[in-house]
Amino acid sequence: MEIPKQGRSRDEVLAALDELRGADADWRSGRTFSLVYWAGDDVLEVAKAAALRCFSENALNPMAFPSLRKMETQVVGMVASLLSHPDAAGTLTSGGTESILLMVKSARDHARATRPEVTRPRMLLPVTAHPAFVKAAKYFDVEPVFVPVGPDLRADAAAARELCTGEVILVVGSAPCWPYGVIDPIAELAALAQERGILCHVDACVGGLLLPFAERLGTPLAPFDFRVPGVTSMSADLHKYGWTAKGASTLLWRTRELRQRQFLVHADWPGGLFGSPSMPGTRPGGPIAAAWAVMNYLGMEGYLERARTTLETAAALREGIARVDGLRVLGAPPVSVFAVEGVDLDVYALADRLTGLGYFLDRQQRPPSIHFAVTPAHAPHVEQILGDLRDCAAGLRGKGPAEEGQAAMYGMLGTLPDRTAVDGFLLEFLDGLDRT
Numbered sequence: 001m002e003i004p005k006q007g008r009s010r011d012e013v014l015a016a017l018d019e020l021r022g023a024d025a026d027w028r029s030g031r032t033f034s035l036v037y038w039a040g041d042d043v044l045e046v047a048k049a050a051a052l053r054c055f056s057e058n059a060l061n062p063m064a065f066p067s068l069r070k071m072e073t074q075v076v077g078m079v080a081s082l083l084s085h086p087d088a089a090g091t092l093t094s095g096g097t098e099s100i101l102l103m104v105k106s107a108r109d110h111a112r113a114t115r116p117e118v119t120r121p122r123m124l125l126p127v128t129a130h131p132a133f134v135k136a137a138k139y140f141d142v143e144p145v146f147v148p149v150g151p152d153l154r155a156d157a158a159a160a161r162e163l164c165t166g167e168v169i170l171v172v173g174s175a176p177c178w179p180y181g182v183i184d185p186i187a188e189l190a191a192l193a194q195e196r197g198i199l200c201h202v203d204a205c206v207g208g209l210l211l212p213f214a215e216r217l218g219t220p221l222a223p224f225d226f227r228v229p230g231v232t233s234m235s236a237d238l239h240k241y242g243w244t245a246k247g248a249s250t251l252l253w254r255t256r257e258l259r260q261r262q263f264l265v266h267a268d269w270p271g272g273l274f275g276s277p278s279m280p281g282t283r284p285g286g287p288i289a290a291a292w293a294v295m296n297y298l299g300m301e302g303y304l305e306r307a308r309t310t311l312e313t314a315a316a317l318r319e320g321i322a323r324v325d326g327l328r329v330l331g332a333p334p335v336s337v338f339a340v341e342g343v344d345l346d347v348y349a350l351a352d353r354l355t356g357l358g359y360f361l362d363r364q365q366r367p368p369s370i371h372f373a374v375t376p377a378h379a380p381h382v383e384q385i386l387g388d389l390r391d392c393a394a395g396l397r398g399k400g401p402a403e404e405g406q407a408a409m410y411g412m413l414g415t416l417p418d419r420t421a422v423d424g425f426l427l428e429f430l431d432g433l434d435r436t
């Protein structure tokens, strides 16, 4: 592949682009879960218009585009207030993964500075925590110590206590976790961290802009944010339930001193005095402007309304699924993210059938399950989705594990005892993505 010798017209190029997009998941039909968070075309249009206005601007240098700096400060302030600590020191990042990477790097550097006796830093990581933490562990050489979950699928706080040796510098909890949508026992995990004088991060990437509204709408939730003593940092994505353009998350610290650990300064570069608060160099203005615009467009009332639709839709789906023979929701997920397992059917075979109907669903393991992250896009399709689940499940009950299709592969890879072999398979898969 080379750059074409001669360019094509704008119309030709855009037509070719649309043709490429033809095979993409159709998220507007209510059959795609996760990946796209849609709260109505009015919100989308605000996000797009704002992003286009600042399409070319770059937040790399805070002096050049003071508008971006102001918008960023205000967005971080709004999220901090929502998470019960208006004075939290924060940064707008490119996504949940960057928020988590930055946090782990900072926690490591904080330990290096304050606890030099720790030579091999470790972090307590519930097995359900997002893989971005494992990525951070590998990038920054902080060993993950995996905390099991209890029968309710939440991190086992007693087990965490047992595993909290002197080299642990950080305790992580999720609000909620992605795989099952349940909220870890944040108060217990944070208390443990506080007792030991170490850091505690609450990963509210998916829940940060939903749980506060769920709480206001009457969903009973234990405190999950900076109200909990011992919580030292939080991550909350704007590009999920904040309904903003992709490329926007926040990392918040209880104190400015802690946030300083994430900064990089270099006074000796010929290119000038260099300082950078987060991971990227060039930072697109679009996602910053879109976040600022959507938050101001929706206001608390708009967010509450979207959250209400989201929660009601998720509850309707869960209640309907509970009445489908052969399917069961895992645990007691309080908001919009949940997993469904097969009781007497191969849930991977169910997933294959749903794929055949145009669904795009994540297949999970431990136990085999399919994953739902509900948004208002699903609201008009609840009956259709339940009907499809019922029809697909009906033909599969009592049939045992599928022997063909993706289901057979997932079944095999999920249970293979040699996980290094599965890692090898995943490496080959990634490597093969750019082969025709």
Ligand SMILES: *Cc1c(COP(=O)(O)O)cnc(C)c1O
Pocket: 094, 095, 096, 097, 098, 130, 132, 174, 176, 177, 178, 203, 204, 205, 206, 237, 249
């Ligand atoms: C989505 C998510 C992340 C990672 O966020 P990205 O924006 O995809 O990088 C981390 N933690 C949880 C709980 C998430 O749901």
